[in-house]
Amino acid sequence: MNAMTQETGLRTLSYSEAIREAMALAMDRDPTVILMGEDIGVYGGAFQVTLDLIDRYGPDRVMDTPISELGGAGVAVGAALTGLKPIFEFQFSDFATLAMEQIVNQAAKLRYMLGGEASVPVVFRMPAGSGTGAAAQHSQSLEAWFGHVPGLKVIQPSTPEDAKGMLLAALDDPDPVMIFEHKLLYKMKGPVPAGHYLTPIGKAAIRREGRDLTIVAGAIMVHRALEAAERMAQDGIDAEVIDLRSIRPIDHATILASVRKTGKLMIVYEGVKSFGVGAEISAAVAESDAFDYLDAPILRLGGAEAPIPYNPDLERAAVPQVDTIEAAARRMIRREV
Amino acid sequence: MTDTPDNRPFAIRTYAPDQLREALKRMYLIRRFEEGAEDSYMRGLIHGTMHLSIGQEASAMATCMELTDADKITSTHRGHGHCIAKGAEVGRMFAEFFGKETGYCHGRGGSMHIADVKTGNLGANGIVGGGLPIAVGAALSAKRLGKSDVTVCFFGDGANNEGAFHEALNMAAIWKLPVIFVCENNKYGMSTSTERSTAVKHIAERAVAYAMPGITVDGNDFSAVAEAVHHAIARARAGEGPSLVENLTYRWRGHSKSDRNRYRTKEEIEDWMARDPIARFRAELIAHGILDESGADAIAQAAIDDVQQGIEFAKSSPAPAVTELTRYVHAEA
Ligand SMILES: Cc1ncc(C[n+]2csc(CCOP(=O)(O)OP(=O)(O)O)c2C)c(N)n1
Ligand SMILES: [Mg+2]
Numbered sequence: 098m099n100a101m102t103q104e105t106g107l108r109t110l111s112y113s114e115a116i117r118e119a120m121a122l123a124m125d126r127d128p129t130v131i132l133m134g135e136d137i138g139v140y141g142g143a144f145q146v147t148l149d150l151i152d153r154y155g156p157d158r159v160m161d162t163p164i165s166e167l168g169g170a171g172v173a174v175g176a177a178l179t180g181l182k183p184i185f186e187f188q189f190s191d192f193a194t195l196a197m198e199q200i201v202n203q204a205a206k207l208r209y210m211l212g213g214e215a216s217v218p219v220v221f222r223m224p225a226g227s228g229t230g231a232a233a234q235h236s237q238s239l240e241a242w243f244g245h246v247p248g249l250k251v252i253q254p255s256t257p258e259d260a261k262g263m264l265l266a267a268l269d270d271p272d273p274v275m276i277f278e279h280k281l282l283y284k285m286k287g288p289v290p291a292g293h294y295l296t297p298i299g300k301a302a303i304r305r306e307g308r309d310l311t312i313v314a315g316a317i318m319v320h321r322a323l324e325a326a327e328r329m330a331q332d333g334i335d336a337e338v339i340d341l342r343s344i345r346p347i348d349h350a351t352i353l354a355s356v357r358k359t360g361k362l363m364i365v366y367e368g369v370k371s372f373g374v375g376a377e378i379s380a381a382v383a384e385s386d387a388f389d390y391l392d393a394p395i396l397r398l399g400g401a402e403a404p405i406p407y408n409p410d411l412e413r414a415a416v417p418q419v420d421t422i423e424a425a426a427r428r429m430i431r432r433e434v
Numbered sequence: 435m436t437d438t439p440d441n442r443p444f445a446i447r448t449y450a451p452d453q454l455r456e457a458l459k460r461m462y463l464i465r466r467f468e469e470g471a472e473d474s475y476m477r478g479l480i481h482g483t484m485h486l487s488i489g490q491e492a493s494a495m496a497t498c499m500e501l502t503d504a505d506k507i508t509s510t511h512r513g514h515g516h517c518i519a520k521g522a523e524v525g526r527m528f529a530e531f532f533g534k535e536t537g538y539c540h541g542r543g544g545s546m547h548i549a550d551v552k553t554g555n556l557g558a559n560g561i562v563g564g565g566l567p568i569a570v571g572a573a574l575s576a577k578r579l580g581k582s583d584v585t586v587c588f589f590g591d592g593a594n595n596e597g598a599f600h601e602a603l604n605m606a607a608i609w610k611l612p613v614i615f616v617c618e619n620n621k622y623g624m625s626t627s628t629e630r631s632t633a634v635k636h637i638a639e640r641a642v643a644y645a646m647p648g649i650t651v652d653g654n655d656f657s658a659v660a661e662a663v664h665h666a667i668a669r670a671r672a673g674e675g676p677s678l679v680e681n682l683t684y685r686w687r688g689h690s691k692s693d694r695n696r697y698r699t700k701e702e703i704e705d706w707m708a709r710d711p712i713a714r715f716r717a718e719l720i721a722h723g724i725l726d727e728s729g730a731d732a733i734a735q736a737a738i739d740d741v742q743q744g745i746e747f748a749k750s751s752p753a754p755a756v757t758e759l760t761r762y763v764h765a766e767a
Contacts, residue, residue: 135623135624135626136624136625136626138625139625139696139697140624140625140693140694140696140697141696143624143692161625161626161630161631163592163595163623163626163631163632164562164563164592164593164595164596164623164626164631165595165596165597166596167597168595168597191560191561192561195561195596195597229482229483230481230482230483230544231482231483231546231560232482232542232543232544232546232547232560233542233543233547233560234546234547234559234560234561234564235546235560401759401760402760402763403759403760403763404542404763406541406542406754406759407482407530407533407539407541407542407543407544407547408533408534408541408542408544408753408754409481409533410533410753410756411533411541411542411754411756411759414756414759415759
């Protein structure tokens with residue numbers, strides 16, 4: 098630790114460094130914490146998030162699994178049920194589709210089915226999202242799928258500080274938590290407090306206060322929405338940007354309060370537009386008193402109704418970008434929607 | 435033919451000289467194609483990632499030797515070699531890698547989804563083990579529709595630990611389907627060696643559990659692969675059911691573009707590079723009088739020329755229109 102660290106406790110870390118620090122801290126504090134996943138050992142994980150942890154904690158706690166997502170996730174569930182706290186890394190969140198059985202039928206439901214007599218404190222790490230040229234089977238944003246399952250908690254931190262604090266909170270949680278890590282955020286740097294701290298699951302964060310419209314976004318979309326907001330600010334348009342952070346549970350109170358203030362709501366997310374996070378939030382507003390405060394139709398800006406294409410221009414066009422967020426927000430302000 | 439037994443390698447005594455020369459050409463084409471793709475990636479003409487099969491060309495080519503366009507293959511993320519061996523044109527492959535409309539997948543798929551449905555290649559796959567049950571389904575079609583077509587299912591050693599592998603082999607066996615499971619065992623699934631990932635020494639041992647023949651061969655020996663697959667195809671076409679062939683081979687390059695090779699030694703890589711399957715096949719053809727050195731050089735040069743032309747074709751091809759983002763999601767009305 099350098100002098101600055103000791104004084105302020107804040108260092109600049111990348112998102113992946115912050116996650117790695119959280120895992121190391123958790124393993125230092127709690128001998129029941131283990132890491133499991135494909136190529137998380139000497140390879141350091143496909144995105145180098147577990148880099149060098151095998152040197153520090155050894156192969157008994159940093160376990161390379163065979164390429165067996167269903168089995169691997171299930172072993173993590175069984176271990177969580179009986180005293181360990183596994184952090185299971187899916188190499189790409191897309192591969193959780195191979196493990197749906199253990200996540201959805203087992204991990205999510207065991208506590209309930211056993212009448213509260215059992216607990217499954219497992220954490221699934223989910224590298225997600227497009228923008229890497231990896232095409233249809235390695236670029237999906239499936240977080241809303243898991244938001245549909247009672248028993249699971251689903252989070253998507255957008256900053257290094259939250260990545261660390263929310264992963265530690267996930268480990269502290271007695272129930273299964275899926276943490277979606279947008280791949281384009283891994284290299285993003287930001288201030289991260291030293292030591293152990295918890296960023297609560299289920300609380301959104303207002304990243305930019307504004308009066309004219311509310312933009313709710315998650316993961317990488319928070320940064321794009323903030324950039325769009327800054328551009329609009331030059332023309333006197335004052336957008337409020339809410340970082341959703343948690344999809345299940347969702348922080349309705351923060352969103353509804355913002356909508357009551359601004360009267361306009363736009364939801365920006367990378368997952369396919371229909372049946373997604375946007376529909377859930379729109380419905381929550383429509384079902385609440387905040388509905389009366391709306392002075393424009395709600396706008397959802399989500400991923401295209403298509404798999405993520407390989408061609409880079411098509412890939413960009415498949416999900417919201419700063420330009421498209423800005424243009425949509427301006428249309429909304431002009432009441433053209 | 436005289437009465438003395440023919441001791442020449444299986445491939446030499448089985449295939450016509452033209453076929454053998456064409457096989458060598460396609461092996462060179464695979465190598466030069468992948469080097470061209472690697473180079474184009476370095477120049478920023480290709481984005482994303484890719485998985486090169488350099489060092490594994492004999493496995494791809496010898497396996498496809500007796501397949502017709504009506505026979506199917508399912509391929510893997512390391513599928514460029516399979517695609518070329520099955521008969522694809524490198525120009526349209528490059529076009530796909532460059533994200534162009536003229537590519538085999540109209541720029542939607544890229545390297546990891548390269549396919550050529552017309553030559554029976556049902557596609558590479560981004561999901562390890564994804565092709566295994568699909569191959570069984572293709573074999574089911576052939577059987578139900580009364581065709582004699584077979585399906586070859588390529589997969590890696592790493593894929594043998596997916597549930598899909600075990601489910602697929604079992605169904606192929608109980609329904610006696612015409613499918614040949616071809617495992618390209620290159621010792622590693624990404625960084626994880628088969629010793630660390632797999633309970634049995636050889637993947638072919640898995641065949642016992644599904645009551646089908648399983649054989650392990652030197653996957654860098656063209657003739658050995660061709661012979662093993664030949665018998666498996668004969669069995670499949672005769673309605674006797676599936677087989678498992680394991681080709682022992684090695685990838686010279688890293689797993690993908692982001693591999694630092696921390697799990698294997700330089701010595702191991704060099705040792706395998708000395709067992710180049712192309713040089714070996716070329717020498718074998720020359721030794722048996724199928725070719726002379728200058729004939730072999732001409733074939734090697736022709737592959738270089740094809741790759742050059744292919745890259746030019748790809749560069750000059752149009753990109754898909756962004757307005758067609760959702761095209762091909764569903765059938766067009
Ligand atoms: C279901 C699934 N899990 C993990 C991956 C990531 N991945 C891609 S290739 C690969 C290794 C595959 O090893 P193997 O089957 O031996 O094929 P090889 O790469 O050696 O040709 C892994 C882990 C994936 N694409 N799909
Ligand atoms: Mg392998």
